[in-house]
Amino acid sequence: MRNKKEVNMITDSFDNSDVFISPERLYPRNSVTLDVCIGIFSHKVMNELISSGVLTELPMEKAPGSASGKHAVYRYKDTSIGIYQNEVGAVGASGLIEEISVIFGVKKFIIFGSCGALVQIPEGDCIIPTHAYRDEGVSYHYAPASDYISVKNANVIAKLFDELGVEYVFGKTWTTDCFYRETVNQKNKRVEEGCICVEMECAALQAVTDFRGYELYQFLYTADDLSKLEWAPRILGDNERDTRFLYFDIAVKLAKSLL
Numbered sequence: 001m002r003n004k005k006e007v008n009m010i011t012d013s014f015d016n017s018d019v020f021i022s023p024e025r026l027y028p029r030n031s032v033t034l035d036v037c038i039g040i041f042s043h044k045v046m047n048e049l050i051s052s053g054v055l056t057e058l059p060m061e062k063a064p065g066s067a068s069g070k071h072a073v074y075r076y077k078d079t080s081i082g083i084y085q086n087e088v089g090a091v092g093a094s095g096l097i098e099e100i101s102v103i104f105g106v107k108k109f110i111i112f113g114s115c116g117a118l119v120q121i122p123e124g125d126c127i128i129p130t131h132a133y134r135d136e137g138v139s140y141h142y143a144p145a146s147d148y149i150s151v152k153n154a155n156v157i158a159k160l161f162d163e164l165g166v167e168y169v170f171g172k173t174w175t176t177d178c179f180y181r182e183t184v185n186q187k188n189k190r191v192e193e194g195c196i197c198v199e200m201e202c203a204a205l206q207a208v209t210d211f212r213g214y215e216l217y218q219f220l221y222t223a224d225d226l227s228k229l230e231w232a233p234r235i236l237g238d239n240e241r242d243t244r245f246l247y248f249d250i251a252v253k254l255a256k257s258l259l
Helices: 043-052 090-104 154-164 184-192 202-212 241-258
Strands: 036-040 055-057 073-076 081-085 108-117 126-135 148-150 168-176 195-199 215-225
Touching: 036 043, 036 090, 036 241, 043 055, 043 081, 043 241, 073 090, 081 090, 081 241, 090 108, 090 202, 108 202, 108 241, 126 154, 126 195, 126 202, 148 202, 154 168, 154 215, 154 241, 168 184, 168 202, 184 195, 195 215, 202 215, 215 241
Parallel strands: 036 081, 036 108, 108 215, 126 168, 168 195
Antiparallel strands: 055 073, 073 081, 108 195, 126 148, 126 215
């Protein structure tokens, strides 16, 4: 039996020693360089963009992804903006950012997607997260342990939203690894600490991009509702086309402002 003093939980320590595997060893550098990449969670938006002809698939010697499937990366119109289908969850989404950065030399990423409202916020409203509660595993491999991580560039996004006349709220978000274990007690604790929404990537992506020296821009829109005793799906996975593309259009405008 190990001595109690020898036990180091992942939440108590941060190991920044040399790694065995890096994305640089796995993915060759592409001849194409991208300046900004937008990660899209909605397959409906992605499929419509592909069919509309505004995206051009970029050839790669080795595409990012895993045994579950590879991910194409597209150029948006005639710009240096890349578009890719994101993965739900911290592990897949954070791995894609690292791999795509190595392949295309991109250091700026825009990530937007849905979240659950922990307090009363109308469906479809935009949230700009300021801090993320680290209830996932990835961030502890990229940053020293803490309950929350500061979400950078919130003010940059807010400035653009103000210019576009897009209404939004600032607030803390709860990043979890398991949407089937969002319990009442956990939800109440997070709300007491100031969290207004829950999602599955924000804390991890911020930790990874901080560690790698990338720039990350994240915003959310409210879908399901956890503010009451009964969960309500509302527009989760079923919002209207025009609403879905509103968020994409905002992301493109943000990307162009970063070029």
